[in-house]
Amino acid sequence: GDSVTQMEGPVTLSEEAFLTINCTYTATGYPSLFWYVQYPGEGLQLLLKATKADDKGSNKGFEATYRKETTSFHLEKGSVQVSDSAVYFCALSDQGGATNKLIFGTGTLLAVQP
């Protein structure tokens, strides 16, 4: 079945460092891909999404490009801040299916130190 694999954390960075969180997927159809962020004690918030190959999603300085040839959707940010400390989840959804169910990766904890 469909699946999502994320790099294990925690990822610890200093403020203003470059961030990459790797995400790869396995899917039989043509999924949409998502990054969600969960700040401490809160629910999940949509960070960005991409719905077809070569699409780039971006928000709050974060970017991810839908790479069909490598089945990847890596999250990047050029300069992280302490306020970016959170758990980041990669997810896919088969938009062609009837239910739009999401399949999540296990999450990556990012800790940014001042």
Place this chain on the structure above:
Amino acid sequence: DAGITQSPRHKVTETGTPVTLRCHQTENHRYMYWYRQDPGHGLRLIHYSYGVKDTDKGEVSDGYSVSRSKTEDFLLTLESATSSQTSVYFCAISAAGTGGETQYFGPGTRLLVL
């Protein structure tokens, strides 16, 4: 903000007792979902609904039942709670937007089964 509330936000119960969690939405979305979040597993789908009285099982449905008698409310019931059901439970809705459907999450319910 997709107008999703969950109640209660926190609950402590004892093994063998029934527990009902409520998800309420204000924007008339057709699809609603219940997930559980556990360390090392990300979020996993328990049940979902595609309309009033229309529900189906997700990946981890054993020990859970759901009901949807009104569009705005989706109830998750643990018939006889077990310690393995200690988790954080998230409700989500699916909303149409640019590029297809996107899921938005409620704030979560933290359940401890003693």
